[in-house]
Amino acid sequence: MKVLVFAQLRELLGSNSIELPDGDCPANVAALRLLLAERLGDAFAEALADPNVFCAVDQRVVDDEHGLSPTQEIAFFPPMTGG
Amino acid sequence: MKVLVFAQLRELLGSNSIELPDGDCPANVAALRLLLAERLGDAFAEALADPNVFCAVDQRVVDDEHGLSPTQEIAFFPPMTGG
């Protein structure tokens, strides 16, 4: 499964997406946050742990209890600052 | 003194102003309304008696107690409907 990241998270990661093996799909957003934090180093883990970092599933913001399946489009990003 | 009229009042009068002899300056707006009503016929008198008809002195809306002097610019008009 593919996880998109934007803005500060993209900069910290040095890439705009993370590819996870398809067998690795966590049950929900909270589990995905933990999985990514383990694999991607302290700076990224710390940024991802910020409660202000949003997760969007299929282009809608969801909370940490939201369940996941491998075919969804998943993204993490900091608070929006448009307009 | 010259009194300007606009919109429905102008149409009723058939002219956009009324000229009064300089000696005829009434003490206040209420007295001017009575003077004009006497001289200008029933239809105009009735329109002028409408409490929604405004009087402006030197281009500011004033109330009936406002005092008058012959050199002022005086106007009567119905409620505004611009914008």
Added chain:
Amino acid sequence: MATVTILPTPLDPSVCLATFPRSADDTGAVASFCGYVRGQGISALALEHYPGMTEASILRTIESASRRWPIQHAQVVHRVGELLPGDPIVWVGVSSSHRSAAFSACEFIMDYLKVSAPLWKRERDQAGQWHWVEARDRDHKRAQRWGMSEHRA
């Protein structure tokens, strides 16, 4: 800074917006409004004004807005004469550092302009007859919610 224009010729809101003065340093927001003649049951609209007082009255409304919100520039262009359905009647533009002041001042100016600027409308119906437009109670209520004596604006 305030500009008020009473215009006897066609009004182009996009030109008003394109030429609206801004500062690259601190203009963050321009709110603008354009009112149009609606064609429902009418074939034309005619607007009459009180030369001098109309401009002075709108300037006073802009000054009231400036005392309430930190605005940079405000501009009002109001048509007079004969208009057709779809024609722009009035354009109001307001700039500020931030959007909330620009929005509030623009709406305030429109609300006051409706009830306190000496302008009068006649409509021509489909049969060709002209009728004076009655002042709307709704407009007075909208102006009153700003908590100011509307005819002294």
Added chain:
Amino acid sequence: MATVTILPTPLDPSVCLATFPRSADDTGAVASFCGYVRGQGISALALEHYPGMTEASILRTIESASRRWPIQHAQVVHRVGELLPGDPIVWVGVSSSHRSAAFSACEFIMDYLKVSAPLWKRERDQAGQWHWVEARDRDHKRAQRWGMSEHRA
């Protein structure tokens, strides 16, 4: 009817206004807003978006506005990429029969767009360093006053 455009090239608000769809029969009001880059201490601004979600999110905000007010058409054009002080960032236009719906919906869309559309800003300071812009508490307060869960707009 709603139009949302994410624009990587310069935005001209007067063209947006000139081409904004209207009906001569019943469009009485067009409220519009343009936000600009302010030059105070910054030499450039860069905007990043989430292709697909940004457009979808802004469309949902317009749909929320349509359920609250009788609006006819709403259009949002938002810049992405690198901008300079004075450049337009965002344009919002809303038409309606009457002005109050157009004003309210236009301000509502801007308030929600600020906090719920996936867009991120970086500023370049006078020394040439880029800094991410922090989300403003003020913007969240403004969005909350419309009484809706802001991130589900």
